[in-house]
Each structure stands twice: as structure tokens, then as C-alpha cells.
Amino acid sequence: MSDDPWLWEPADETAGQVAAALEEIGRRAGPGSFEELRAQVRRLARGQGRLRRLLDAVVAMSADMDTRALLQHIVDAGTDLVAARYGALGVLGEDGDFTDLITAGVDAEQLKAESGLPQSHGLLGSLIADRRPLRVDDVAADPRSVGFPEGHPVMRTLLGVPLTVRGTVYGNLYLADKEDGTPFRDDDEALLTALASAAGVSIENARLYERLKGATEQFQRRMLPVLPDLAPLRVEARYEPASELPRLGGDWYDATLLPDGAVFVVVGDVTGHDVEAAPLMGQIRNMLRALAFDRCGPPGLVVDRLDRALAMYGEPTAATLVAARIEHEPGTGYTVRWTNAGHPPPLLVTADGTVDVLAPEQHGIPVGVDPALPRPDHSVALPWASTLLLFTDGLIERRGQDIDAGLRQLAARAAALATAPLHALCDALITRQDAYDDDVALLAVRVPAAPEGGRGPAQEGQPGS
Incomplete structure (x- = not known):
């Protein structure tokens, strides 16, 4: 339904009844009274439409947990609700000076580059000091005005309200110049004040969310081990939490030298x-x-013992994993023996960019499910200068995408970086720029280059099981 009662569609029975009633009133009361009533209904309908948009904006704000995105949403919503040409939200530091600026209708980065951040004096200083809404019909004529810096759009009218979080002024939301050229009115001020009140709650929620997410991530990282020096093997690991939810995950990695x-x-x-x-x-x-x-034995035996130990827990405990032993035979080279308990298969990346997915037909189920089932072992020679990649499913899972497609994409990225330094390879495979639906753990092990004159798995070894 349109906000304008004169644009209601005939199919709307209620609208038709209202229109008919107004026509009847007009005939009885005369033209002047009818026009006045018509204007009142028009204002009422417009107010109801703005109220609906305000409620929609509040609902959208409450769902946004990224502080920066939330602040932009607040500015955009305020500008739209009041139909202003320009909008801005200035974030205040503890000293009362502006520390950030988010805008609508003007490029914030260009404005900051040309004019810098707003200053806490003049009209904006009054808004900070008074902590009350500020409405100005003629900015240039106001005695508190100090003018606009070079590069700043010239604005004629101003409406500003403080944003408070837990009784402290977090920043100022201010709009300039309505699109229809009229001054800001009482109802504009009331609408923006209501938006600012709801925004304060949303900002506090977003800040709490980010603190919780940071604490959760810190707790998770502290539970992961510091990797030892395993020279001549090189080893690197990465962990990245899920992008959206501050949740404790169960992803982990480990590497250690056995007796x-x-x-x-x-x-x-x-x-x-x-x-x-x-x-x-x-x-x-x-x-x-x-x-x-x-045990110092095959990985399948070790994981089988883990299965039996987990069976002693009162409640079922399930986990997927890949456990592996990397062994070195002087004069021959390196071999990896592994068992897979329902986990994504490792990748073996050779120095020439070939990638093998280590996924034999026979593999095990997750641990903690049925300790009676066997744990098959597999082995493959590790060519000189090759890299073994073990990872959790969060690295290759994406909403709406088949996990095999994610595995192929990972293999292609790894192949292109086969000879990159190990830390650079890991940084490229798992980055904060990617959005992860789940936690991600990555462990990379690189075999040294072939000794001079030596023969090794790069020439002799072939994958096997």
C-alpha cells in the first residue's frame, strides 16, 4: 500500500471506504473543510509510512553485529528517513575529539583527505556539549557557525542528535539539507532522535559481540600448541575462527617428535x-x-587406542582426524604413514606443482563412534621438497558449494604455490580476507630438498596403501 492515501489501489477495500467517506464529508462540509481534512490525512499517512521505515531500520540494525557496517547503516537509515541530501556520523574519542567519520551523500574518504575529520567546536561542538538535538534553519547565519573547511560541501540546514551508549556520548548523527529544500521540522527531529536511541543499543550490542568474538578466538588459540623445531622438516600451522559467530570450535592441529x-x-x-x-x-x-x-607404532594403532579410551567417557564423543607418522630412512628419503578417521583427505604437493589427493578407497569412521571397527593405515613416499597439507573441512566448505569443488580449488591454489616459502603458502591458503562458515585449522609439513648426489623418493617413491 502506498503511503499516500490518494494513491491507494482500488482493490484495497479499506482504502476505498476511507476515500468514499472523505468524499461524503467534503460534500457536507464544503471545499475548505474538505481540503484541510485531506491534508491532515495525507500527513498522517506520511507519518505512518515513516514510522514503518523507522521500525524496519531498527530491526535491520539489531541484526548487524559488525560495528563499522552498523554505523554506515545508521547514517543511511537516518538520511533516508528524513529525506536529507547529506548524512554523517562522527565517532568521538575519550578526549571528545572526532576519531572517525561515516557519511551518506558524500564520499567519506575524499572528504577526510580534503577537509580532515570534523572539529569539536562550532555547531558540532554545541551538539557535543549540550547532548541535546540541534536544529538549525540557516547554518551560515547561526552565531555558533565557524564555516566549512575547504573541500567540504556547503550546507544550509542542519539537524543533529547525539548517540549515547551507556550514558556516554559515542558520537553525533547529523543530517543536512532536505531534498525538498524545506527546513527540518519537529517530526524530523523526533524521528532521528528515536533512531539514535535504538542505534545506541545496537552499537553496544555490536561492541559486546566483538569483545566476545575476540575473547573466544583468544581462548581457542591458547589451547593450540606451539610447534616445535622439527628440522630438517619444516612445519607451519594456521588457525582461523568462523567469520560470523563467536563460538568455541573443536578444530586443532599438533606436531611432535616421537622417541x-x-x-x-x-x-x-x-x-x-x-x-x-x-x-x-x-x-x-x-x-x-x-x-x-x-606406542610409537602405526597411526591406525594409535587412533584405535584413542577410540577405546574415548569409549570410557560417560557421554558419546565424536571427532574426525587425520593422524600421520613421517619417517626418514637415511639414503632413501621420507615416507608418510597415515590413517583417516572420517576427515578431509590430505594433499601432497610436489615441487613441480603436481598435487595428489591422499584419499584411498579404504578409510575409517570418526573416532568415538565404534571402537570395534578397524583403522586402516596407508603410506606414500614423500618426494624431496614436497609439502604435505592437512586441514579441517572449514577450509574447503562453502555454503551452496560442493565440498569436492572446494577441495579442487584448494589443490589448484596449492599447486600454484608449490615452491613458495612455507609460511607464504599457508598465509595464501588461509587468510582473514576469506569468509569461513566454520573454524579452520591447517598444518603444512615440507620435506627438505634432495641432498647432493642423493636418490630419494622424488625418483623412486610412488603413492601406495
Whole structure:
């Protein structure tokens, strides 16, 4: 339905009744009275339409947990609600000076480059000091005005309201020059004040959300190990939390040198994303490391012992993982032996850019499901200067995309960076610029280059199981 009662569609029965009633009143009361009534109804309908847009803006703000995006939403909503040409939100620091500027109707970055941030004096200073709405019909004639800096659009009228968060002025929301050229009115001020009041709550929620997300990420990272020096092997790891939700995840990685000289590596993912997932991840990681030290045997045997240990828990505990032993035979080279418990397959990237997906037909189910089922082991020679990549499913999963497509994309990216420094390879494969639907853990192990005159897996080894 249109906001204008004279544009209501005939199919709207209520609108038709209102229009008919107004026509009847007009015939009885005369032309002057009818026009006045018509104007009142028009204003009422316009006010109801603006109220609906205000409520829509408040609902949208409450769902936005990114502070910067929220501030832009507030400026855009205020400009739209009041039909202003220009809008701005100046964020204040603890000293009362402006620290940031978000705009509508004018390019914020260009404005800051040419004019700098707003100054806390003049009309804006009055708004900061009074903490009350400010309405000016002629900016140039106001005695508090100090003019506009070079490069700033010249504005004639101004409406500003403070944004407060927990009793402290967070910033100022101000609009300039209505599109119809009229001064700002009482109802414009009331509408913007209502928006600012709701915005203060949304800003506080967004700040709390970001603090929670930061604390959650810090807790998760502190539970992950510091990787040891495993020279001549090189090892790098990365962890990235889910992009949207501040949740504790169960993704982890580990790498350690075993008593028999082999290197044990694992990447895993505990089922669930709640307050219990991260501590449980730590328990499983520590149990697996202890079993690997104790047994020094094939990864399948180690994970089988983990399965049996988890069966002693009162509640079911499930996790996917890839556990591997990297062994070195002098004069021969390196071999990896691994077992897969329902996890995405590792990738083997050779120095020439070839990528093998280590996904034999026979693989195991997640740990903690059925300890009676066997844990198959597989092995493959690691060519000189090759890189073994283990990762959790968050790296290759995207909404609306098949996980196999994500795996192919990852393989292509890794192939293009086959000879890049290991830290650069990891940085390129997992970055904060990507949006992750789930936590991501990545572990990369690089085999040294071939010794001079030596033969090794680069010439002899072929994948096997």
C-alpha cells in the first residue's frame, strides 16, 4: 500500500471506504473543510509510512553485529528517513575529539583527505556539549557557525542528535539539507532522535559481540600448541575462527617428535561448536599425543587406542582426524604413514606443482563412534621438497558449494604455490580476507630438498596403501 492515501489501489477495500467517506464529508462540509481534512490525512499517512521505515531500520540494525557496517547503516537509515541530501556520523574519542567519520551523500574518504575529520567546536561542538538535538534553519547565519573547511560541501540546514551508549556520548548523527529544500521540522527531529536511541543499543550490542568474538578466538588459540623445531622438516600451522559467530570450535592441529625419531602430526575436528567442544578438543589432543609417544607404532594403532579410551567417557564423543607418522630412512628419503578417521583427505604437493589427493578407497569412521571397527593405515613416499597439507573441512566448505569443488580449488591454489616459502603458502591458503562458515585449522609439513648426489623418493617413491 502506498503511503499516500490518494494513491491507494482500488482493490484495497479499506482504502476505498476511507476515500468514499472523505468524499461524503467534503460534500457536507464544503471545499475548505474538505481540503484541510485531506491534508491532515495525507500527513498522517506520511507519518505512518515513516514510522514503518523507522521500525524496519531498527530491526535491520539489531541484526548487524559488525560495528563499522552498523554505523554506515545508521547514517543511511537516518538520511533516508528524513529525506536529507547529506548524512554523517562522527565517532568521538575519550578526549571528545572526532576519531572517525561515516557519511551518506558524500564520499567519506575524499572528504577526510580534503577537509580532515570534523572539529569539536562550532555547531558540532554545541551538539557535543549540550547532548541535546540541534536544529538549525540557516547554518551560515547561526552565531555558533565557524564555516566549512575547504573541500567540504556547503550546507544550509542542519539537524543533529547525539548517540549515547551507556550514558556516554559515542558520537553525533547529523543530517543536512532536505531534498525538498524545506527546513527540518519537529517530526524530523523526533524521528532521528528515536533512531539514535535504538542505534545506541545496537552499537553496544555490536561492541559486546566483538569483545566476545575476540575473547573466544583468544581462548581457542591458547589451547593450540606451539610447534616445535622439527628440522630438517619444516612445519607451519594456521588457525582461523568462523567469520560470523563467536563460538568455541573443536578444530586443532599438533606436531611432535616421537622417541623413535619419527614425526607425529595430526589435524582434527571435534563434533559441535559450544562451550564443551574446545576443552574436549584439548583432552583428545593430549590423549592422542600420549598414545603416540607410548606406542610409537602405526597411526591406525594409535587412533584405535584413542577410540577405546574415548569409549570410557560417560557421554558419546565424536571427532574426525587425520593422524600421520613421517619417517626418514637415511639414503632413501621420507615416507608418510597415515590413517583417516572420517576427515578431509590430505594433499601432497610436489615441487613441480603436481598435487595428489591422499584419499584411498579404504578409510575409517570418526573416532568415538565404534571402537570395534578397524583403522586402516596407508603410506606414500614423500618426494624431496614436497609439502604435505592437512586441514579441517572449514577450509574447503562453502555454503551452496560442493565440498569436492572446494577441495579442487584448494589443490589448484596449492599447486600454484608449490615452491613458495612455507609460511607464504599457508598465509595464501588461509587468510582473514576469506569468509569461513566454520573454524579452520591447517598444518603444512615440507620435506627438505634432495641432498647432493642423493636418490630419494622424488625418483623412486610412488603413492601406495
